[in-house]
Amino acid sequence: MATGAYSEQEITLTNCDREPIHIIGKAQEHGVIMICDLNTLSVSQCSANVESIFGIDLATILGAPLIEVLPKKVAKSFKRKLKNNESLLPKKFKIGNQKFLSIPSISKDFLILDIEPSGKSLDPVGFQEQLTKILAELNDSGSVNDMCQQAAMLVKYLFDYDRVMIYKFDEDWNGEVVAEVKEPQLESWLGLHYPATDIPKPARDIFMKQGVRIISDVNYKASPIIPEISPITGQASDISSSELRAVSPIHIEYLQNMGVGASLTAAIILNGELWGLVACHHATPKFINYHQRQSCLFLTQVFSNKLALKTTNLFLVKTSASDEIRKKLVLQMTSINNIVHALCNFDPTFVDILDCGGGAIVKDGEVYTCGETPEKKEIAKLCDHFLVNKGTYFSSKSLSNLYPEASKFKSKASGILSARFGNEEGDYIIWFRPEAKETVSWGGNPQKKGFIKNGIEYLTPRKSFERWAEKVSGIAKPWADYDLEAVSSLCENIIHILVKKQKDEIYSLNSRLVEANKELETFSYSVSHDLRAPLRGIDGYARILQDHYWDRLDDYSQKAVKTIVKSAGEMDIMIDDILSYSKVGQTKLSKQLLSIKQIVTNAIEAQNAENNYPGTIIKIDENLPKAVGDRRMISQLINNLISNALKYSSKEELPEIEIGFFKKKEQNVYFIKDNGVGFDPKYKEKIFKLFSRVASKDYLGTGIGLSIAKKVVDKHNGQLWVETEPGKGSVFYFILPDFDE
CATH class of the missing domain: 3.30.450.270 (PHY domain)
Structure with missing residues (x-):
């Protein structure tokens, strides 16, 4: 017995949703299943009942071309349509005096033929009259349940099953009988609920794909497909597209326990999902042919369309009502x-x-x-x-x-x-x-589903269908869907309003900050400018004391005068730096193409590096690319960075500065590198803040130079950063956008 064959499966409560009903290797008793190689159209497998139904020996069929098994006209039609990639349609033929219908379907590399009695078809005139009547009644139905009842009545009238039910699934796949039409002597099952395990996932999946399913005789003797394993694939064949395939033994026993002799089931599909089933039961064997089943499927599709229209209209009504409330809530939130x-x-x-x-x-x-x-x-x-x-x-x-x-x-x-x-x-x-709070009526106790064997709970079909109440x-x-839609729309409005309010607050705050910054820059410039007059007075009188009264002063007074002159000088430098910082913020950019190499040369000359730092080696890359920017501001930037490099490397034994560039993502990254004292990397951001210094008192400075450099780069929408380590120098990098090669 091959691995995966249905007969070897023991179905437990934990694996019943994996029952392999698509590879049950047997056929129902009333028809023959033939499986043909799609490439050669030779019969590779066939149900054993071919001998009793067709009177043809099974051994002569297996391996034979289909054209030798079925009438040539039928076989050639299938071959031609397969070659031309056309849709396959059922074909009628006769064997002796009996009429058959061959129903084709394709499963992977196989052509599967369901061959069954052609039977009697519905009267087309009567069917059309009833269809017209039901469409009118469905349109007039006040509720979904009314529509279901009308549909059940039509199916009962057309196909004359003892009981016709509309069975609706909930979100957990439990089912409820929402409509029923039955023979008078039968007990009503209307309103009864059934657990999801009664119709497990594999069965639901096949209903979705196939649409309609018949069991003509619940007590049939299944006919095995010979050979059980496909000689082409070496596996059990997937025959889920076959309506003649045998039924799960669990489901057969389930129907027998219900007293059902035959059944017809059609899927109700709403918006691409399985909404429910049309379930027909009969006390004795009952066969309806392929065309009748297709009529039932067509009716079910019509019902599904009407159901979709009904639910859509309800959705629109509910959504419209919630929209009116939502609009008022939006007005409240904006006000x-x-x-x-x-x-x-x-x-x-x-x-x-x-x-x-x-x-x-x-x-x-x-x-x-x-x-x-x-x-x-x-x-x-x-x-x-x-x-x-x-x-x-x-x-x-x-x-x-x-x-x-x-x-x-x-x-x-x-x-x-x-x-x-x-x-x-x-x-x-x-x-x-x-x-x-409600009482749900179940068709039997939904909890009693299995028996224990060796510690495992095995699935057994329901035996009792007496009404069982559960609180x-x-x-x-x-x-409902319209509830979720209403919530989604309201949340979108809330988020939109919150974002808008936040944007308004940020815009207002930004405007105030810009105004405050302008006022601060103006104030800084004004204060710095106004400080010069008293500072010059202090410096002037201190120098008069130094030049004319020096000999009359004692040591303490001479030291005090020196301190005044020195402090006045430092104060003057600081005022210059503050004025420079303020001017960067107030000045509009005047961009032009600049020679960075020339600006570097000018900065070194301005620093009088040759005389002030005679031991420093300065290396300049001869290929420094040009850049676009404000000449005065870029000169300030480079001058401050070179000044820093000269100052903080001056105490090294062999001071060295390197000025160069490299490419990064199509941008020029300029750098000024020194081998000076460096500093702790944790201060890499702090050093660019106004009046912030991390160097020791051995190095003079106001703490404004790097702030000016940062402001210049920001003004140009560029980037400025530093990499450093104590005792190993610093490298300052900057990028100026809109560079020109």
Whole structure:
């Protein structure tokens, strides 16, 4: 027996969603499954009942070309359409006096043929009349449940099954019978619920793909596909596209326990998802042919379209109502500075946008509530310990199942819909729905699903379908799509308003800062300029004392006069630097193409480096590229950086300065490097601040030079930074945009 064959699978409660129903290697009794190689169209596998249905020996079929097995006209039609990549359609043919229909489908490298009796078709005139009638009734239906009932009545009329139900899935894939039409003697199952395990995921997936499925005789004897393993792939063949494939033994036993002899099931697909099923049951075997099944599928699609229209209209009505409230909330938020106040303390409040019991806003660590809600401390804990890991939006109709702490306040908040907003991680807007106390009727006890063997719980089909009541606790009315849409739109508005207010505040603050900076620069220039007159007086009289009365002064007085003259000189230099700093901020740029090499040469000459620093070696890259900038400001920048380099390397045994450049991402990076004292790298940002110095008192300076350099570079929208290490010198780098090669 090959690995993966269905007969070897033991289905447990933990793996029932992985039951391999797509590779059940058997066929239902009423038809034949043939599997052909898609390239050669020779029969590679076939169900054993071909002998009893066609009267053809199985051994002669296996490996034979399809043209030798089916009538030539049928086989050639399939071959031609496959060659031309055309859609395959069912073909009728006769064997003896019996009419058959061959239904083709493709699965990977195989052509799968379902061959079944052609049967009787629906009267087209009667079908059209009934379809017209049902469309009119569906249009007139007041609710979704009314539409479901009308659809069930039509299917019952056309196909005459004993019971026709519309079965709707919830978000957890539990099902509910929302419509039913039945024979009088049968017990009603309307309103009964069934757990998700009754229709597991593999079955739901195949319904989505195939659309309709028939079991003509629940008590059929399955016919094995021979050989079980494909001689082409060496694996069990995927026959999920076959309507004739055998049914899961678990499902067969399930139907037998329900007293069902035959069934027809069609998928109701809404917006690309499985919404529910049309489920037809009959007490005795019942076969309806392919065309009748396609009619049922067509009806289901019509119903799905009408259902989509109904739900869309409901969505639009609900969205329109919430939009009206949202517009009023937006007006309140734009008119009132405090957004929380605007959402909570006026009419309408944010909770009015949804059908809910109450809500909360958590902003900047504070909790604000409206309506019936948990305690504020409980809401804060909910946010900190649960919602923090739930993304931007989160919703649940049963919060206590996910967050056990919520069981304490389930009467007020069994349902929750939350959204994050604002700049902070912990800012939330939350809606709560109270517990909807109700009794749910199940078709049998949903908990009794398995038996224990060797410590493993194995799945067994439901045996009892008697009405079983369960009191539901901690579950609220589910949130709908229009609820999520309303919340999403409101949150977008809140974020937009918050961002706009922040932008307005930043713009206002920036305007005030610019004005204050201008006033400060003007004040600095004015003060610095006005300080010169008294300073000159102090310096002048100190020099008169020095020149004319020096001999009359004692040692202490002479020392005092020297200090006055020296301090006045330092003060004069500082005033010059302050004036230079102020002028950088006040002066408009006059950009031109500059020779950086010439500016460097001029700066070295201005420093009188040859005489003031005779031992310093200065290396200048001959290929220094030109730059675009304000000549006076760039001269200040380079002059200050060279002055720094000369000063702080002057005490080295072999002082050396290097002035050069390199390319970085198509930009010229200029540098001025020295081998001087350097400084602690933690001060790399501090040294560019006004009056900030990190050098020892052995080196004179005002602490303004590098501030001027930084301001010049900023004025040019450039960059200035330093790399340094104590005792190993410093390298100052700067970039000037709009450079010219």
